[in-house]
Amino acid sequence: SQPALLPSAEDLRARAERAARACGADLAAHEGDHEGRSPVNGATISSVAWSGAADVREAVARAGEAFGTWRTVPAPARGAVVKRFAELLTEHKADLATLVSLEAGKITSEALGEVQEMIDICDYAVGLSRQLYGRTMASERPGHRLMETWHPLGVVGVVSAFNFPVAVWSWNTAVALVCGDPVVWKPSERTPLCALAANALLLRALEEGGYDAALSQVLLGGPDVGEALVADPGVALLSATGSTRMGRQVGPVVAERFGRSLLELGGNNAAVVTPSADLDLATRGIVFSAAGTAGQRCTTMRRAIVHTSVIDEVTDRVAAAYRRLPVGDPTAEGTLVGPLLDRQSYEAFTTAIEKATAAGGQVVAGGERELAGLAEDAYYVRPTVIRMPSQTEVMHTETFAPILYVVPYDDLAEAIELNNAVPQGLSSSIFTQDQSEAEIFCSPVGSDCGIVNVNIGTSGAEIGGAFGGEKETGGGRESGSDAWRAYMRRATNTVNFSGELPLAQGVTFDV
Numbered sequence: 001s002q003p004a005l006l007p008s009a010e011d012l013r014a015r016a017e018r019a020a021r022a023c024g025a026d027l028a029a030h031e032g033d034h035e036g037r038s039p040v041n042g043a044t045i046s047s048v049a050w051s052g053a054a055d056v057r058e059a060v061a062r063a064g065e066a067f068g069t070w071r072t073v074p075a076p077a078r079g080a081v082v083k084r085f086a087e088l089l090t091e092h093k094a095d096l097a098t099l100v101s102l103e104a105g106k107i108t109s110e111a112l113g114e115v116q117e118m119i120d121i122c123d124y125a126v127g128l129s130r131q132l133y134g135r136t137m138a139s140e141r142p143g144h145r146l147m148e149t150w151h152p153l154g155v156v157g158v159v160s161a162f163n164f165p166v167a168v169w170s171w172n173t174a175v176a177l178v179c180g181d182p183v184v185w186k187p188s189e190r191t192p193l194c195a196l197a198a199n200a201l202l203l204r205a206l207e208e209g210g211y212d213a214a215l216s217q218v219l220l221g222g223p224d225v226g227e228a229l230v231a232d233p234g235v236a237l238l239s240a241t242g243s244t245r246m247g248r249q250v251g252p253v254v255a256e257r258f259g260r261s262l263l264e265l266g267g268n269n270a271a272v273v274t275p276s277a278d279l280d281l282a283t284r285g286i287v288f289s290a291a292g293t294a295g296q297r298c299t300t301m302r303r304a305i306v307h308t309s310v311i312d313e314v315t316d317r318v319a320a321a322y323r324r325l326p327v328g329d330p331t332a333e334g335t336l337v338g339p340l341l342d343r344q345s346y347e348a349f350t351t352a353i354e355k356a357t358a359a360g361g362q363v364v365a366g367g368e369r370e371l372a373g374l375a376e377d378a379y380y381v382r383p384t385v386i387r388m389p390s391q392t393e394v395m396h397t398e399t400f401a402p403i404l405y406v407v408p409y410d411d412l413a414e415a416i417e418l419n420n421a422v423p424q425g426l427s428s429s430i431f432t433q434d435q436s437e438a439e440i441f442c443s444p445v446g447s448d449c450g451i452v453n454v455n456i457g458t459s460g461a462e463i464g465g466a467f468g469g470e471k472e473t474g475g476g477r478e479s480g481s482d483a484w485r486a487y488m489r490r491a492t493n494t495v496n497f498s499g500e501l502p503l504a505q506g507v508t509f510d511v
C-alpha cells in the first residue's frame with residue numbers, strides 16, 4: 001500500500017501556484033528571495049518577500065485606524081462578513097487544503113479537515129456575533145443598575161505555527177472580527193502561500209462588504225517580524241501559537257508593555273489505558289493521535305501510560321498497526337502518514353530515539369527513515385513505538401515527530417501522577433469502561449491539562465470547546481466556549497436612577 005513515487009518539484013510548484021491563485025493570492029506582488037520548501041519532496045515551491053520592522057509598524061498603525069470604524073459596525077454586521085468568508089472557504093476548500101498539504105505536509109483528509117475547522121469557527125463566530133453577552137448584577141444600592149458591557153479591544157496580532165497554517169489564524173480571526181478587532185498576522189515562515197491564500201479569501205469578503213482591507217493583514221517573515229509585532233504597543237492582544245521556547249520569549253515582552261497575550265504552546269500529551277479499556281477502541285484512538293499528522297500536532301499523543309495487566313497487548317496492537325501504516329506522499333490517496341517538516345525535525349526524531357534507548361527504552365516498531373532514496377531533502381519516517389521502563393527525561397520534552405513512549409503503571413493515582421509530571425499541560429485522555437476511573441481522571445485530582453478526554457485520543461478537538469492548556473502550554477484559550485472574551489474589553493457600569501447619591505459599603509461623605 002506504499003505510494004511508490006513522490007511528485008516532482010515542477011509538479012508541486014505548479015499545483016501550489018494554481019491553488020494560491022485560485023484563492024486570489026497575488027503572488028507577483030509578494031515575489032521575493034525567501035524560498036519556501038515543500039516537505040513533500042524538499043523542493044522549492046515559493047519565493048516570497050519578507051516584511052521588515054517598518055512594515056510591521058505601518059501595518060499595525062493601519063489596523064489601528066481601521067479599528068476606529070470597525071468597532072462601531074454592529075456586531076451582527078461584522079458577523080455577516082465572517083459568514084461570507086465561510087462561503088468562500090467552502091468554495092475553495094480543496095485549493096486551501098492543497099496548500100496545507102504542500103507546505104505543511106498534511107495528508108489530504110487532514111488538510112481538508114483543517115479547512116473544515118475554519119468553516120466551523122466561522123459558523124460559530126457568526127452566531128456569536130449576536131451573543132456577545134454581558135451580565136446584569138444585583139446592586140446593593142436602591143435605584144441603581146449594575147451591569148457589564150463588552151467592547152472591541154483593539155488590534156489583534158496573531159503569530160502562528162507551521163503545523164496548523166490556516167486554522168489557528170481563523171480561530172483567532174473569525175472571533176476577533178465579530179468582536180470588533182482587526183487582525184495583523186505573522187504566519188509561520190514555512191507556510192507563506194497558505195497565509196496569502198487564506199487572507200485573500202477574507203479580503204474578498206471584506207471588499208464585498210465595503211470594508212477596509214486593513215482589517216486583515218499578513219506580514220510574511222521569520223521570528224524577527226514576529227518579535228516586532230509582539231513588541232508593538234499598538235497591538236492590544238497578541239495571540240501566539242508555537243513552541244514553548246517561542247512563548248517564553250513572547251510572554252515577557254507583551255507583559256512588559258502591559259499588553260494582553262494568549263499563548264498556545266507545546267504539548268506533551270498522554271493517554272492512560274486502564275485494565276477495563278476497550279482495547280480495539282484504545283488502539284485506534286492511540287494510533288490516530290500518536291501517528292496521525294506524522295506526530296506534528298500540539299495535541300499529538302506522545303505518551304501511553306498503560307496498566308501492567310494490558311501493557312503487552314496494547315503495545316503489540318499499536319506496534320502492529322504502526323508497521324502497516326502507509327507512509328508517503330501526503331497528497332496520494334491512501335497515505336496516512338506524510339513527511340516531517342524538515343531535516344531538523346528528522347534530527348530531533350533520531351536524537352529522541354537515541355536518548356530513549358540509552359535510558360533503557362526498547363524500540364518495538366518504527367524508528368527508520370523511509371523513502372530517502374526518492375528525495376534527499378524530504379524526511380519521511382516510520383512512526384515509532386518505544387517501550388520505556390519508566391518516565392525518563394526524554395519523555396518530559398516535546399519532540400515534534402511520531403514517537404510514542406509506552407510506560408507501565410499499577411494504580412490509577414500513579415497513572416495520574418505520571419500524566420501530570422511533565423511541564424506541559426495541553427491534552428490528555430483515559431481509556432476505561434469504569435465510570436469512577438473516568439470521573440476521577442476528569443476531577444480536580446485528575447489530569448491537570450486543559451483538555452481531558454474519555455475514550456477518545458488526545459488530538460482532534462472540536463471548535464465548540466475552549467482550546468488550550470496549562471503550565472508550559474501557556475494558559476491561553478481559543479475557539480469556542482467563552483474564549484471570545486479575550487478579544488474584548490469589559491466595562492462595568494453602575495447607573496444611578498435614584499436621584500440620591502448613596503455610596504457603596506455605607507460610606508458617608510457629606511459636604
Ligand code: NAD
Nearest residue numbers: 161162187188223226227242243246249264265266267298
Ligand atoms: P515555532 O515556535 O518555531 O514558531 C511558531 C511561530 O513563532 C512562527 O511563526 C515563528 O516565526 C514565530 N516566532 C519564533 N520565535 C519568535 C519570537 N521570539 N517572537 C515572535 N515570533 C516568534 O513553532 P513551529 O515549529 O512552527 O510549530 C510547532 C510548535 O507549535 C510545537 O511546539 C507545537 O506544540 C506548537 N503548537 C501549539 C499549538 C497550541 O494550540 N497549543 C498549536 C499548534 C502548534
